[in-house]
Amino acid sequence: MKTALSTPWISSRLRRRFGAPEEQGRQGILTLLRDEWRSPGAIDREGEDEQPEGMLRDLEERTERNRRLVIPWLDAARRLAGAKILEVGCGTGCGVIPLAEQGAEVTGVDLRDDSLRVAEARLAAQHLSARLMNVDAQTLSTHFAGESFDMILFWASLEHMTPAERIASLREAWDLLSSGGLLGVIDTPNRLWDFDAHASRLAFYHWLPSQIALPFAARSSRPSCRALADGDEESLCRYGRSVSFHEFALAIAPAESLQVVSGLDEFLRRRNLPRLFRRLLSSDRRYSGLIRRRCPQIHRAFFEESLQLLLRKP
Numbered sequence: 001m002k003t004a005l006s007t008p009w010i011s012s013r014l015r016r017r018f019g020a021p022e023e024q025g026r027q028g029i030l031t032l033l034r035d036e037w038r039s040p041g042a043i044d045r046e047g048e049d050e051q052p053e054g055m056l057r058d059l060e061e062r063t064e065r066n067r068r069l070v071i072p073w074l075d076a077a078r079r080l081a082g083a084k085i086l087e088v089g090c091g092t093g094c095g096v097i098p099l100a101e102q103g104a105e106v107t108g109v110d111l112r113d114d115s116l117r118v119a120e121a122r123l124a125a126q127h128l129s130a131r132l133m134n135v136d137a138q139t140l141s142t143h144f145a146g147e148s149f150d151m152i153l154f155w156a157s158l159e160h161m162t163p164a165e166r167i168a169s170l171r172e173a174w175d176l177l178s179s180g181g182l183l184g185v186i187d188t189p190n191r192l193w194d195f196d197a198h199a200s201r202l203a204f205y206h207w208l209p210s211q212i213a214l215p216f217a218a219r220s221s222r223p224s225c226r227a228l229a230d231g232d233e234e235s236l237c238r239y240g241r242s243v244s245f246h247e248f249a250l251a252i253a254p255a256e257s258l259q260v261v262s263g264l265d266e267f268l269r270r271r272n273l274p275r276l277f278r279r280l281l282s283s284d285r286r287y288s289g290l291i292r293r294r295c296p297q298i299h300r301a302f303f304e305e306s307l308q309l310l311l312r313k314p
Protein backbone atom coordinates (compact mmCIF):
# COMPACT_ATOMS: atom_id res chain seq x y z
CA MET A 1 0.00 0.00 0.00
CA LYS A 2 1.15 3.52 -0.78
CA THR A 3 1.12 6.10 2.00
CA ALA A 4 -2.00 7.91 3.16
CA LEU A 5 -0.84 10.86 1.06
CA SER A 6 -1.75 9.05 -2.15
CA THR A 7 -5.11 7.80 -0.84
CA PRO A 8 -7.97 10.01 -1.92
CA TRP A 9 -10.81 11.07 0.32
CA ILE A 10 -13.44 8.35 0.76
CA SER A 11 -17.03 9.01 1.82
CA SER A 12 -18.17 7.60 5.17
CA ARG A 13 -21.04 5.85 3.33
CA LEU A 14 -18.44 3.65 1.58
CA ARG A 15 -15.89 3.52 4.40
CA ARG A 16 -18.27 2.20 7.01
CA ARG A 17 -18.89 -0.89 4.86
CA PHE A 18 -15.19 -1.79 4.62
CA GLY A 19 -14.67 -5.17 6.30
CA ALA A 20 -11.99 -7.58 7.43
CA PRO A 21 -11.88 -11.39 7.74
CA GLU A 22 -12.53 -13.08 11.10
CA GLU A 23 -9.42 -14.72 12.57
CA GLN A 24 -10.90 -18.24 12.40
CA GLY A 25 -11.83 -17.76 8.75
CA ARG A 26 -8.36 -16.41 8.07
CA GLN A 27 -6.82 -19.63 9.43
CA GLY A 28 -9.07 -21.61 7.05
CA ILE A 29 -7.86 -19.53 4.12
CA LEU A 30 -4.24 -20.12 5.15
CA THR A 31 -4.87 -23.88 5.15
CA LEU A 32 -6.35 -23.63 1.68
CA LEU A 33 -3.39 -21.58 0.45
CA ARG A 34 -0.96 -24.07 1.99
CA ASP A 35 -2.67 -26.89 0.09
CA GLU A 36 -2.71 -24.94 -3.14
CA TRP A 37 0.88 -23.97 -2.63
CA ARG A 38 1.86 -27.65 -2.84
CA SER A 39 0.82 -27.57 -6.47
CA PRO A 40 3.05 -24.82 -7.87
CA GLY A 41 1.45 -22.08 -9.91
CA ALA A 42 -2.02 -23.10 -8.84
CA ILE A 43 -3.06 -19.69 -7.64
CA ASP A 44 -2.79 -16.27 -9.25
CA ARG A 45 -0.12 -14.41 -7.36
CA GLU A 46 0.96 -10.86 -7.86
CA GLY A 47 3.62 -10.95 -5.15
CA GLU A 48 6.65 -13.19 -5.21
CA ASP A 49 6.16 -14.50 -1.65
CA GLU A 50 5.40 -18.21 -1.87
CA GLN A 51 4.64 -18.84 1.82
CA PRO A 52 0.91 -19.00 2.69
CA GLU A 53 1.16 -16.08 5.18
CA GLY A 54 2.90 -13.96 2.55
CA MET A 55 0.43 -14.97 -0.15
CA LEU A 56 -2.52 -14.08 2.07
CA ARG A 57 -0.88 -10.78 2.98
CA ASP A 58 -0.53 -10.02 -0.76
CA LEU A 59 -4.21 -10.79 -1.35
CA GLU A 60 -5.29 -8.69 1.63
CA GLU A 61 -3.14 -5.75 0.52
CA ARG A 62 -4.58 -5.89 -2.99
CA THR A 63 -8.10 -6.05 -1.58
CA GLU A 64 -7.40 -3.06 0.66
CA ARG A 65 -5.97 -1.10 -2.26
CA ASN A 66 -9.08 -1.94 -4.30
CA ARG A 67 -11.35 -0.80 -1.44
CA ARG A 68 -9.63 2.56 -1.16
CA LEU A 69 -8.76 3.39 -4.75
CA VAL A 70 -11.10 1.52 -7.08
CA ILE A 71 -14.39 1.21 -5.17
CA PRO A 72 -14.92 5.01 -4.79
CA TRP A 73 -14.34 5.41 -8.53
CA LEU A 74 -16.78 2.67 -9.50
CA ASP A 75 -19.36 3.96 -7.04
CA ALA A 76 -19.08 7.49 -8.43
CA ALA A 77 -19.97 6.17 -11.89
CA ARG A 78 -22.77 3.86 -10.71
CA ARG A 79 -24.00 3.40 -7.12
CA LEU A 80 -22.72 -0.04 -6.12
CA ALA A 81 -25.39 -0.88 -3.54
CA GLY A 82 -27.94 -3.03 -5.37
CA ALA A 83 -26.04 -2.99 -8.70
CA LYS A 84 -25.87 -6.27 -10.57
CA ILE A 85 -22.17 -6.80 -11.31
CA LEU A 86 -20.24 -9.53 -13.15
CA GLU A 87 -16.51 -9.82 -12.59
CA VAL A 88 -14.77 -11.77 -15.36
CA GLY A 89 -11.62 -13.53 -14.12
CA CYS A 90 -12.35 -12.91 -10.44
CA GLY A 91 -9.52 -15.15 -9.19
CA THR A 92 -9.23 -15.26 -5.41
CA GLY A 93 -11.76 -12.49 -4.87
CA CYS A 94 -9.77 -9.26 -4.43
CA GLY A 95 -12.46 -7.44 -6.44
CA VAL A 96 -15.50 -9.54 -5.52
CA ILE A 97 -15.01 -8.90 -1.78
CA PRO A 98 -14.97 -5.08 -1.78
CA LEU A 99 -17.89 -5.04 -4.26
CA ALA A 100 -19.94 -7.39 -2.07
CA GLU A 101 -19.09 -5.29 1.00
CA GLN A 102 -20.81 -2.34 -0.68
CA GLY A 103 -24.02 -4.33 -1.18
CA ALA A 104 -23.61 -5.11 -4.88
CA GLU A 105 -25.16 -8.30 -6.23
CA VAL A 106 -21.93 -9.88 -7.46
CA THR A 107 -21.23 -12.78 -9.78
CA GLY A 108 -17.59 -13.79 -10.24
CA VAL A 109 -16.39 -16.18 -12.92
CA ASP A 110 -13.00 -17.75 -13.41
CA LEU A 111 -11.38 -20.69 -15.14
CA ARG A 112 -9.72 -21.98 -11.99
CA ASP A 113 -11.53 -23.91 -9.29
CA ASP A 114 -8.60 -23.52 -6.90
CA SER A 115 -8.82 -19.71 -7.06
CA LEU A 116 -12.62 -19.81 -6.76
CA ARG A 117 -12.31 -21.93 -3.59
CA VAL A 118 -10.05 -19.32 -2.03
CA ALA A 119 -12.49 -16.56 -3.04
CA GLU A 120 -15.37 -18.52 -1.47
CA ALA A 121 -13.45 -18.96 1.80
CA ARG A 122 -12.51 -15.28 1.87
CA LEU A 123 -16.14 -14.24 1.39
CA ALA A 124 -17.26 -16.63 4.14
CA ALA A 125 -14.63 -15.20 6.51
CA GLN A 126 -16.40 -11.83 6.16
CA HIS A 127 -19.97 -13.22 6.14
CA LEU A 128 -20.41 -11.98 2.59
CA SER A 129 -21.97 -13.74 -0.34
CA ALA A 130 -21.50 -13.72 -4.10
CA ARG A 131 -22.27 -16.14 -6.91
CA LEU A 132 -18.99 -17.77 -7.98
CA MET A 133 -18.85 -19.96 -11.07
CA ASN A 134 -16.27 -21.79 -13.14
CA VAL A 135 -16.91 -20.26 -16.55
CA ASP A 136 -14.61 -19.56 -19.48
CA ALA A 137 -14.97 -15.87 -20.34
CA GLN A 138 -15.48 -16.81 -23.99
CA THR A 139 -18.77 -18.52 -23.14
CA LEU A 140 -20.45 -15.89 -20.95
CA SER A 141 -23.61 -15.68 -23.06
CA THR A 142 -24.21 -19.44 -22.75
CA HIS A 143 -24.02 -19.28 -18.98
CA PHE A 144 -25.95 -16.07 -18.47
CA ALA A 145 -28.59 -16.39 -21.20
CA GLY A 146 -31.57 -14.19 -20.37
CA GLU A 147 -29.63 -12.14 -17.78
CA SER A 148 -28.17 -8.66 -18.04
CA PHE A 149 -25.76 -6.74 -15.83
CA ASP A 150 -25.35 -3.11 -14.77
CA MET A 151 -21.57 -3.45 -14.73
CA ILE A 152 -19.15 -6.03 -16.11
CA LEU A 153 -15.57 -5.79 -14.92
CA PHE A 154 -12.33 -7.21 -16.28
CA TRP A 155 -10.23 -6.55 -13.20
CA ALA A 156 -6.59 -7.51 -13.81
CA SER A 157 -7.81 -10.31 -16.05
CA LEU A 158 -7.87 -9.26 -19.73
CA GLU A 159 -4.06 -9.22 -19.85
CA HIS A 160 -3.96 -12.88 -18.76
CA MET A 161 -6.13 -14.06 -21.64
CA THR A 162 -5.10 -15.29 -25.06
CA PRO A 163 -5.85 -12.89 -27.97
CA ALA A 164 -8.85 -14.99 -29.02
CA GLU A 165 -10.23 -15.03 -25.45
CA ARG A 166 -9.89 -11.26 -25.19
CA ILE A 167 -11.92 -10.51 -28.29
CA ALA A 168 -14.57 -13.17 -27.64
CA SER A 169 -15.04 -12.27 -23.98
CA LEU A 170 -15.22 -8.51 -24.60
CA ARG A 171 -17.90 -9.15 -27.24
CA GLU A 172 -19.86 -11.47 -24.99
CA ALA A 173 -19.63 -9.07 -22.07
CA TRP A 174 -20.81 -6.14 -24.19
CA ASP A 175 -23.86 -8.16 -25.26
CA LEU A 176 -24.71 -8.97 -21.62
CA LEU A 177 -24.63 -5.35 -20.48
CA SER A 178 -27.93 -3.57 -20.07
CA SER A 179 -28.39 -0.38 -22.07
CA GLY A 180 -26.49 2.34 -20.19
CA GLY A 181 -24.48 -0.35 -18.41
CA LEU A 182 -20.74 -0.01 -17.79
CA LEU A 183 -17.90 -2.19 -18.98
CA GLY A 184 -14.83 -1.70 -16.80
CA VAL A 185 -11.19 -2.58 -17.34
CA ILE A 186 -8.92 -2.21 -14.35
CA ASP A 187 -5.18 -2.69 -13.69
CA THR A 188 -4.40 -3.81 -17.24
CA PRO A 189 -0.99 -2.82 -18.64
CA ASN A 190 -1.16 -0.72 -21.80
CA ARG A 191 0.65 -2.14 -24.82
CA LEU A 192 1.47 1.41 -25.99
CA TRP A 193 3.57 2.10 -22.88
CA ASP A 194 7.35 2.06 -23.23
CA PHE A 195 8.09 0.13 -20.04
CA ASP A 196 6.54 -3.13 -18.81
CA ALA A 197 6.21 -2.67 -15.04
CA HIS A 198 3.63 -5.46 -14.81
CA ALA A 199 5.32 -8.65 -16.03
CA SER A 200 8.90 -8.47 -17.31
CA ARG A 201 10.02 -5.11 -15.86
CA LEU A 202 11.84 -4.53 -19.16
CA ALA A 203 11.81 -1.49 -21.45
CA PHE A 204 9.81 -1.84 -24.70
CA TYR A 205 8.81 -5.40 -23.81
CA HIS A 206 5.12 -4.72 -24.60
CA TRP A 207 6.05 -4.09 -28.23
CA LEU A 208 7.78 -7.39 -28.87
CA PRO A 209 6.04 -10.11 -30.88
CA SER A 210 5.64 -13.37 -28.94
CA GLN A 211 8.47 -15.12 -30.77
CA ILE A 212 10.89 -12.45 -29.57
CA ALA A 213 9.22 -11.83 -26.18
CA LEU A 214 9.60 -15.50 -25.16
CA PRO A 215 13.39 -15.78 -25.42
CA PHE A 216 13.84 -12.18 -24.29
CA ALA A 217 12.03 -13.00 -21.01
CA ALA A 218 15.35 -14.54 -19.93
CA ARG A 219 16.61 -10.95 -19.43
CA SER A 220 13.96 -10.13 -16.80
CA SER A 221 14.95 -9.51 -13.18
CA ARG A 222 11.95 -11.64 -12.07
CA PRO A 223 12.71 -15.37 -11.75
CA SER A 224 9.08 -16.28 -12.58
CA CYS A 225 9.32 -14.28 -15.82
CA ARG A 226 12.72 -15.71 -16.75
CA ALA A 227 11.13 -19.18 -16.65
CA LEU A 228 8.92 -18.15 -19.58
CA ALA A 229 11.90 -18.35 -21.91
CA ASP A 230 11.34 -22.14 -22.01
CA GLY A 231 7.58 -21.83 -22.36
CA ASP A 232 5.10 -21.37 -25.19
CA GLU A 233 2.86 -18.55 -26.40
CA GLU A 234 -0.02 -19.55 -24.12
CA SER A 235 2.18 -19.45 -21.01
CA LEU A 236 3.29 -15.97 -22.06
CA CYS A 237 -0.37 -14.85 -22.27
CA ARG A 238 -1.28 -16.44 -18.94
CA TYR A 239 1.66 -14.73 -17.25
CA GLY A 240 0.45 -11.36 -18.48
CA ARG A 241 0.64 -9.58 -21.82
CA SER A 242 -0.43 -5.99 -22.35
CA VAL A 243 -3.65 -4.80 -24.02
CA SER A 244 -4.44 -1.64 -26.01
CA PHE A 245 -7.44 0.11 -27.56
CA HIS A 246 -7.09 -2.22 -30.54
CA GLU A 247 -8.81 -5.15 -28.79
CA PHE A 248 -11.79 -2.94 -27.92
CA ALA A 249 -11.99 -1.68 -31.48
CA LEU A 250 -12.03 -5.25 -32.83
CA ALA A 251 -14.51 -6.55 -30.27
CA ILE A 252 -16.92 -3.67 -29.77
CA ALA A 253 -16.70 -0.62 -32.07
CA PRO A 254 -14.14 1.82 -33.51
CA ALA A 255 -12.14 3.18 -30.57
CA GLU A 256 -13.02 6.78 -31.53
CA SER A 257 -16.70 6.03 -30.97
CA LEU A 258 -16.36 4.33 -27.58
CA GLN A 259 -17.94 6.34 -24.80
CA VAL A 260 -15.43 6.45 -21.93
CA VAL A 261 -17.30 7.77 -18.93
CA SER A 262 -14.35 7.79 -16.60
CA GLY A 263 -10.69 6.87 -16.23
CA LEU A 264 -9.41 5.81 -12.81
CA ASP A 265 -6.08 7.66 -13.00
CA GLU A 266 -7.73 10.96 -13.77
CA PHE A 267 -10.36 10.37 -11.08
CA LEU A 268 -7.63 9.78 -8.47
CA ARG A 269 -5.62 12.79 -9.59
CA ARG A 270 -8.65 15.06 -9.31
CA ARG A 271 -9.23 13.87 -5.74
CA ASN A 272 -5.66 13.97 -4.54
CA LEU A 273 -3.39 16.98 -4.94
CA PRO A 274 -0.04 15.22 -4.29
CA ARG A 275 -0.95 12.74 -7.03
CA LEU A 276 -1.86 15.55 -9.39
CA PHE A 277 1.40 17.43 -8.76
CA ARG A 278 3.51 14.28 -9.15
CA ARG A 279 1.82 13.69 -12.48
CA LEU A 280 2.26 17.28 -13.67
CA LEU A 281 6.00 17.05 -13.06
CA SER A 282 6.42 13.56 -14.47
CA SER A 283 7.84 12.36 -17.76
CA ASP A 284 4.84 9.96 -17.91
CA ARG A 285 2.57 12.91 -18.61
CA ARG A 286 4.76 14.02 -21.51
CA TYR A 287 4.98 10.47 -22.90
CA SER A 288 1.23 9.96 -22.60
CA GLY A 289 0.63 13.23 -24.48
CA LEU A 290 3.12 12.23 -27.17
CA ILE A 291 1.50 8.87 -27.99
CA ARG A 292 -1.96 10.38 -27.85
CA ARG A 293 -1.04 12.86 -30.58
CA ARG A 294 -1.20 9.98 -33.08
CA CYS A 295 -4.88 9.31 -32.31
CA PRO A 296 -6.37 12.48 -30.83
CA GLN A 297 -9.93 11.25 -31.39
CA ILE A 298 -9.48 8.38 -28.94
CA HIS A 299 -10.14 9.03 -25.25
CA ARG A 300 -7.01 9.88 -23.22
CA ALA A 301 -7.67 7.03 -20.73
CA PHE A 302 -6.43 4.70 -23.48
CA PHE A 303 -3.01 6.41 -23.27
CA GLU A 304 -2.23 5.92 -19.59
CA GLU A 305 0.34 3.38 -18.36
CA SER A 306 -2.51 1.03 -17.40
CA LEU A 307 -5.96 0.69 -18.91
CA GLN A 308 -8.36 1.62 -16.12
CA LEU A 309 -11.53 2.92 -17.65
CA LEU A 310 -15.29 2.56 -17.80
CA LEU A 311 -17.14 2.37 -21.12
CA ARG A 312 -20.84 3.06 -21.29
CA LYS A 313 -23.00 0.95 -23.59
CA PRO A 314 -25.39 3.24 -25.48
Ligand SMILES: C[S@@+](CC[C@H](N)C(=O)[O-])C[C@H]1O[C@@H](n2cnc3c(N)ncnc32)[C@H](O)[C@@H]1O
Pocket: 044, 045, 062, 088, 089, 090, 091, 092, 093, 094, 095, 109, 110, 111, 112, 115, 135, 136, 137, 138, 155, 156, 157, 160, 161, 162, 165
Ligand atom coordinates in the same frame (compact mmCIF):
# COMPACT_ATOMS: atom_id res chain seq x y z
C1 LIG B 1 -4.32 -11.91 -12.10
S1 LIG B 1 -5.80 -12.80 -11.88
C2 LIG B 1 -6.86 -11.50 -11.33
C3 LIG B 1 -7.88 -11.99 -10.36
C4 LIG B 1 -8.78 -10.92 -9.76
N1 LIG B 1 -9.58 -10.25 -10.75
C5 LIG B 1 -7.99 -9.92 -8.96
O1 LIG B 1 -7.95 -8.74 -9.32
O2 LIG B 1 -7.39 -10.33 -7.98
C6 LIG B 1 -6.42 -13.15 -13.53
C7 LIG B 1 -7.52 -14.18 -13.50
O3 LIG B 1 -8.11 -14.28 -14.81
C8 LIG B 1 -8.50 -15.62 -14.98
N2 LIG B 1 -8.73 -15.92 -16.40
C9 LIG B 1 -7.81 -15.90 -17.40
N3 LIG B 1 -8.39 -16.28 -18.56
C10 LIG B 1 -9.69 -16.53 -18.29
C11 LIG B 1 -10.80 -16.95 -19.07
N4 LIG B 1 -10.68 -17.19 -20.38
N5 LIG B 1 -11.99 -17.10 -18.46
C12 LIG B 1 -12.13 -16.87 -17.14
N6 LIG B 1 -11.11 -16.47 -16.34
C13 LIG B 1 -9.91 -16.30 -16.91
C14 LIG B 1 -7.35 -16.40 -14.37
O4 LIG B 1 -7.70 -17.73 -14.07
C15 LIG B 1 -7.02 -15.57 -13.14
O5 LIG B 1 -7.68 -16.02 -11.99
